Amino acid sequence: xxxxxxxxxxPADYIAAQEAANHYPVPxxxxxxxxxxxxxxxxxxxxIRLKTLVVGGRRFTTRQWIADFVATLNRDNxxxxxxxxxxxxxxxxxxxxxxDQLASMGVASDK
Numbered sequence: 001x002x003x004x005x006x007x008x009x010x011p012a013d014y015i016a017a018q019e020a021a022n023h024y025p026v027p028x029x030x031x032x033x034x035x036x037x038x039x040x041x042x043x044x045x046x047x048i049r050l051k052t053l054v055v056g057g058r059r060f061t062t063r064q065w066i067a068d069f070v071a072t073l074n075r076d077n078x079x080x081x082x083x084x085x086x087x088x089x090x091x092x093x094x095x096x097x098x099x100d101q102l103a104s105m106g107v108a109s110d111k
């Protein structure tokens with residue numbers, strides 16, 4: 001973070017660290033926000049921390065830095081559709097199709 005980036009932020013935009021948890025996309029415990037600020041999260045060998053600024057012994061962040069943190073955590077993990085549920089009937093149909101394919105290739109089954 002450069003000094004210019006800090007100068008461009010309106011002082012009214014700063015959020016006290018103890019209030020940061022209330023500004024996450026889904027509110028979390030304040031200890032979670034503190035952990036994200038101080039130790040961060042390791043993803044793909046990279047430690048990602050929530051940006052903060054210390055002024056007069058107090059730690060602050062901004063809504064934009066929280067949004068950047070969340071975006072960075074999710075950049076390599078786009079929302080994925082859940083895997084389809086394999087019902088017993090579907091499993092049996094697939095097994096039967098596989099057995100038929102093997103039989104057409106001349107592979108004996110153990111039935």
